[in-house]
Amino acid sequence: MLILGADVGVTNTKTVLVDRQGEIFATMNRPTLARKGRDAMIERLILTLKDTVKKAGANMKDVAGVGIGFAGPLDPGKGIVFNPPNLPEWFNVPLRDILTQKLNMPVSLDNDANLVALGEYWKGAGRGAKSLVCLTLGTGVGGGIVLNGKIWHGAGGIAGELGHMTVVRNGRRCGCGNRGCLEVYASSRGLVSRMQELLNRKKTVKYDKITPEGIGKQALSGDKLAKKAIRDTGITLGVAIASLVNILNPDVIVVGGGISKIGNLLLDPIREEVAKRAFPKAVEGLKIVKAELGDNAGALGAARSLMLSLNV
Numbered sequence: 001m002l003i004l005g006a007d008v009g010v011t012n013t014k015t016v017l018v019d020r021q022g023e024i025f026a027t028m029n030r031p032t033l034a035r036k037g038r039d040a041m042i043e044r045l046i047l048t049l050k051d052t053v054k055k056a057g058a059n060m061k062d063v064a065g066v067g068i069g070f071a072g073p074l075d076p077g078k079g080i081v082f083n084p085p086n087l088p089e090w091f092n093v094p095l096r097d098i099l100t101q102k103l104n105m106p107v108s109l110d111n112d113a114n115l116v117a118l119g120e121y122w123k124g125a126g127r128g129a130k131s132l133v134c135l136t137l138g139t140g141v142g143g144g145i146v147l148n149g150k151i152w153h154g155a156g157g158i159a160g161e162l163g164h165m166t167v168v169r170n171g172r173r174c175g176c177g178n179r180g181c182l183e184v185y186a187s188s189r190g191l192v193s194r195m196q197e198l199l200n201r202k203k204t205v206k207y208d209k210i211t212p213e214g215i216g217k218q219a220l221s222g223d224k225l226a227k228k229a230i231r232d233t234g235i236t237l238g239v240a241i242a243s244l245v246n247i248l249n250p251d252v253i254v255v256g257g258g259i260s261k262i263g264n265l266l267l268d269p270i271r272e273e274v275a276k277r278a279f280p281k282a283v284e285g286l287k288i289v290k291a292e293l294g295d296n297a298g299a300l301g302a303a304r305s306l307m308l309s310l311n312v
């Protein structure tokens with residue numbers, strides 16, 4: 001039995017074809033071409049899924065179903081995409097039913113960040129854990145909560161928006177309309193802003209253009225300001241994660257996304273802050289680790305989510 005998983009991003013779509021054990025037979029990474037409009041984008045997704053199966057030398061009739069990860073907000077229960085901020089043509093689209101009909105097989109739909117968490121739980125840094133919280137540090141901060149092997153969706157499907165925990169009362173304005181959200185401080189943009197603040201204070205400009213990668217490189221080569229910017233970002237993350245640890249008491253916290261590649265320079269201050277703030281009993285068995293699956297996490301999680309929906 002084979003299962004398809006797709007992580008449909010605004011820019012790129014990643015797919016995997018796996019078996020029930022999660023062994024990968026083919027992967028693809030193609031531009032989503034969102035600018036061509038909604039219907040063309042759906043047709044392109046279908047073609048990419050079919051091409052993934054072809055690439056593995058398999059047949060669509062061997063595929064048990066397709067799991068789809070998509071930008072939220074969406075309703076995983078009803079399979080409807082509401083109104084993702086970067087896809088203006090998408091408004092209340094019943095994507096799951098459209099794909100079920102066109103592909104003639106079971107389809108599941110979930111928030112892309114939730115599926116990254118499920119992918120890491122299944123095949124990545126969370127293997128063997130009972131429960132896991134995953135934070136993905138990119139342009140924003142995505143999150144997913146997996147409890148006893150299942151994504152925690154909450155009453156309205158919104159659970160896991162970890163980037164929008166308030167960490168600074170009356171802090172900087174966030175894209176969600178609130179102030180002081182974790183995302184404003186711990187996203188790649190947050191790290192760059194912190195670095196800019198530190199540079200402004202020193203009134204020395206050493207960098208032509210500040211990028212998260214540049215800060216990482218500078219820090220690894222011993223630059224004090226870059227190290228401090230990363231450390232401050234880690235401390236803010238640690239403050240937020242300590243609350244998650246006290247609330248959920250997970251086995252594993254997975255930190256993924258571009259900035260996480262910096263490694264222990266970021267993870268150590270998180271660990272220190274969590275150890276300081278959370279209950280010792282909750283910290284004892286806790287692992288705070290880097291994500292392992294990279295680009296495939298979301299598509300693998302999507303495949304797993306389809307399996308859970310079919311009970312296989």
Ligand SMILES: [Zn+2]
Binds near residue numbers: 176
């Ligand atoms: Zn926010």
